[in-house]
Amino acid sequence: MKPMKISEAVVRRLPVYLQVLNDLHMRDVQTVSSQELGNRLDLNPAQIRKDLAYFGDFGRKGIGYDVTYLIEKIKQILKLDQPLNVALVGAGNLGRALCNYNMYLKDNMKITAVFDINPSMIGVSINGLTVLPMEKLAETIQDLSIRIGIITVPAAEAQNVADQFVEAGVDGILNFAPTILRVQDQVRIHYANFTTELMSLAYYLNEEENEDEADLD
Numbered sequence: 001m002k003p004m005k006i007s008e009a010v011v012r013r014l015p016v017y018l019q020v021l022n023d024l025h026m027r028d029v030q031t032v033s034s035q036e037l038g039n040r041l042d043l044n045p046a047q048i049r050k051d052l053a054y055f056g057d058f059g060r061k062g063i064g065y066d067v068t069y070l071i072e073k074i075k076q077i078l079k080l081d082q083p084l085n086v087a088l089v090g091a092g093n094l095g096r097a098l099c100n101y102n103m104y105l106k107d108n109m110k111i112t113a114v115f116d117i118n119p120s121m122i123g124v125s126i127n128g129l130t131v132l133p134m135e136k137l138a139e140t141i142q143d144l145s146i147r148i149g150i151i152t153v154p155a156a157e158a159q160n161v162a163d164q165f166v167e168a169g170v171d172g173i174l175n176f177a178p179t180i181l182r183v184q185d186q187v188r189i190h191y192a193n194f195t196t197e198l199m200s201l202a203y204y205l206n207e208e209e210n211e212d213e214a215d216l217d
Ligand SMILES: NC(=O)c1ccc[n+]([C@@H]2O[C@H](COP(=O)([O-])OP(=O)(O)OC[C@H]3O[C@@H](n4cnc5c(N)ncnc54)[C@H](O)[C@@H]3O)[C@@H](O)[C@H]2O)c1
Pocket: 089, 090, 091, 092, 093, 094, 095, 115, 116, 117, 118, 121, 134, 151, 152, 153, 154, 155, 157, 160, 161, 175, 176, 177, 178, 192, 193, 194, 195
């Protein structure tokens, strides 16, 4: 059977649901209503019911959703019901911070290999991971069945690293470098950008100030 096509907006909301559900699970909460989820996420409960109804009818009227079941179901949909190995290239300031964080082990995602081009970084241990030379990239990606690559190198090097990731066989790239990457259609690229987020936030702050100024007139 062909997998169901889910809208990008829903795919973006599912990890947010998962975070809240994991938090409830840690606190031994067994069931949650769409109303409670809506309050926590500042989302309309009807939107949440609609999103979750996509995948079957798992809410029970008056009782809500079984937290453990919903976690498992969302993980299945996000394909996080099996380990997702991730490689990172660029063990500099940002790369090291991401390795030290090393994500949500409970969600099956893990940075399993780190690479750098700088000889003085090779062999350095970061949170239990040894920095490997770029020559080992293709082999390691194959051996560890790595599906996603993270790029934390300077912008001028990002395309070169993306090409090496694609050549090595990854299916997705998360790029932190401030540059647009060109890759084959079947490889998906997502961008994470702290600076542009701050810039757009600044616009809204100014807008509020402008409104305040207008109120004073
Ligand atoms: N998206 C964000 O929110 C965000 C935030 C901070 C930094 N950044 C970006 O992340 C990138 C890294 O920033 P940083 O402060 O960690 O830089 P950094 O200089 O500390 O680290 C970069 C690392 O990449 C390595 N490198 C360079 N070229 C390489 C190549 N071809 N192959 C493998 N490794 C290579 C370097 O040896 C170095 O260790 C930059 O592009 C920066 O603009 C993005």
